[in-house]
Amino acid sequence: MKILVTGASGMVGRNLLADPRAGAHRILEPTRAELDLTDRGATRAYLARERPDLVVHLAAVVGGIQANIDGQARFLADNLAIGLNLLTAARQVGVPRLINLASSCMYPVGAPQPLGEASLLSGPLEPTNEGYALAKIAAWKLAHLLSAQAPDLAWRTIIAPNLYGPHDRFDPVRSHLVPAAILKIDAAMRQGANLVEIWGDGTARRELMFAADLADFLWRFHDRLEDLPDPLNVGAGADRTVGEIYQAVAAALGFEGAFVHDLAKPTGVREKRLDINAQTRLGWRPATTLAAGLAATVAYIRAAPLP
Numbered sequence: 001m002k003i004l005v006t007g008a009s010g011m012v013g014r015n016l017l018a019d020p021r022a023g024a025h026r027i028l029e030p031t032r033a034e035l036d037l038t039d040r041g042a043t044r045a046y047l048a049r050e051r052p053d054l055v056v057h058l059a060a061v062v063g064g065i066q067a068n069i070d071g072q073a074r075f076l077a078d079n080l081a082i083g084l085n086l087l088t089a090a091r092q093v094g095v096p097r098l099i100n101l102a103s104s105c106m107y108p109v110g111a112p113q114p115l116g117e118a119s120l121l122s123g124p125l126e127p128t129n130e131g132y133a134l135a136k137i138a139a140w141k142l143a144h145l146l147s148a149q150a151p152d153l154a155w156r157t158i159i160a161p162n163l164y165g166p167h168d169r170f171d172p173v174r175s176h177l178v179p180a181a182i183l184k185i186d187a188a189m190r191q192g193a194n195l196v197e198i199w200g201d202g203t204a205r206r207e208l209m210f211a212a213d214l215a216d217f218l219w220r221f222h223d224r225l226e227d228l229p230d231p232l233n234v235g236a237g238a239d240r241t242v243g244e245i246y247q248a249v250a251a252a253l254g255f256e257g258a259f260v261h262d263l264a265k266p267t268g269v270r271e272k273r274l275d276i277n278a279q280t281r282l283g284w285r286p287a288t289t290l291a292a293g294l295a296a297t298v299a300y301i302r303a304a305p306l307p
């Protein structure tokens with residue numbers, strides 16, 4: 001099978017391609033210089049030339065909570081352009097199978113927990129990441145509507161929780177929760193400090209999933225997308241407080257200090273745990289515990305030390 005993976009250099013893409021099952025396929029993994037998804041004409045020309053059997057759409061402009069707050073317009077505009085250009089081009093050239101990766105931030109801020117797929121579009125979004133969430137919602141709806149025009153197309157949107165693991169983005173501005181915690185605790189240890197700051201009061205709850213587990217799910221179902229509902233939550237089915245996650249990261253790094261809370265900083269949405277009943281009916285669950293996943297992530301950064 002010829003498979004186009006957008007965002008192949010990102011965390012999920014690199015975990016997807018590191019899986020042994022990738023070797024059975026011809027994988028297209030263009031860089032941004034080779035395929036600029038914000039360029040409609042270039043995107044259309046690339047798909048018309050390559051005509052992949054499957055597109056796994058992972059590319060996105062992403063960032064942590066402060067980056068989302070500061071870049072709302074960019075996160076909305078760039079991700080809208082990426083989704084619109086790729087999906088319309090895929091429909092025009094008749095790509096038969098497509099996986100569109102989405103995010104739990106698409107759910108309304110006040111939706112009942114756990115977050116069931118039926119809650120989408122039922123209320124306002126979390127203000128701190130509204131731009132990104134709107135773009136992801138638009139891509140889901142566009143993919144659904146375009147594929148509905150041709151019932152022989154198997155296009156599905158997968159909604160994932162907070163992902164982490166090797167090849168994550170370890171950047172002070174753009175990191176998500178786990179890499180941000182690793183950066184802070186690692187810096188404290190190198191400086192001999194015994195206090196690490198946590199934004200907010202630490203009681204907000206987050207669901208985490210190891211990126212290699214998501215890659216496993218995608219390989220498990222890439223050739224039978226017809227069996228999946230659209231959209232589909234794929235998650236761990238459990239959450240932890242931000243404070244507990246920092247404690248788990250500290251244990252993985254061997255940090256024995258304490259934490260202090262900056263209550264002036266944003267906490268983000270209080271809770272977002274995915275309802276994984278539909279996933280469970282498919283007979284799949286992630287295999288990696290948080291402790292094992294953090295250990296693998298720490299081993300990764302120690303093999304390629306942080307700046």
